[in-house]
Amino acid sequence: MFLALTALVDEPRHGYGIVQEVERLSGGRVQLKIGSLYGVLDRLAGDGLVELDREEVWRGRLRRYYRLTDDGARILEEEAARLAANAAAARSRLRARGLSTRPAGGPA
Template sequence: MSEQMFLVLVALADEPRHGYGVVQRVQELSEGRVRLRVGTLYGVLDRLVADGWAEHDREEIHQGRLRRYYRLTGAGSTALADQTRRLAANVDTASKVLRARGQWPQVGELRA
């Protein structure tokens, strides 16, 4: 699962969002590290829908433009939880290796 796909799933986990709302939420969640382009976003959303991890929630017209909202499905929640566990296990493994080598960063250096 790509970082973009993971973050889109996280962005949809708390409430349905339209495309621009997903872009904004991913930027917030990643603290600005990930900025989704429109083509990337809709490619990810199409894949999530095809995989059954997200679905269309509703459509509405806002200032003359169509907004399509997406929501996470039960399968999407399961996939997000599974990936979160995998990532946490990978972080734990890397932390142990770095600690053993004396290269584990001090508190506060992890976000650098």
């Protein structure tokens, strides 16, 4: 859910666009199935965190674009802050133990 919301921060995306963006954001670790994606979208739309932006027809097929709502952005911000605090606490403990920590986004 966190990655799906993140995928909609910069621009509205359609179903498969969200799948691709989530995969990109997670470095290929998370590959959403279509059934799972729509389960997530149902939940996010039900909670008012995403909403329909527009509909387009691409190569004769329907694409529905979803965008992040203000509530969605606020929830994502809170969740990001919580995860960042957890990560900072882990780094701090590791440093105290004498282990160096890689900067975020560094090579695995």
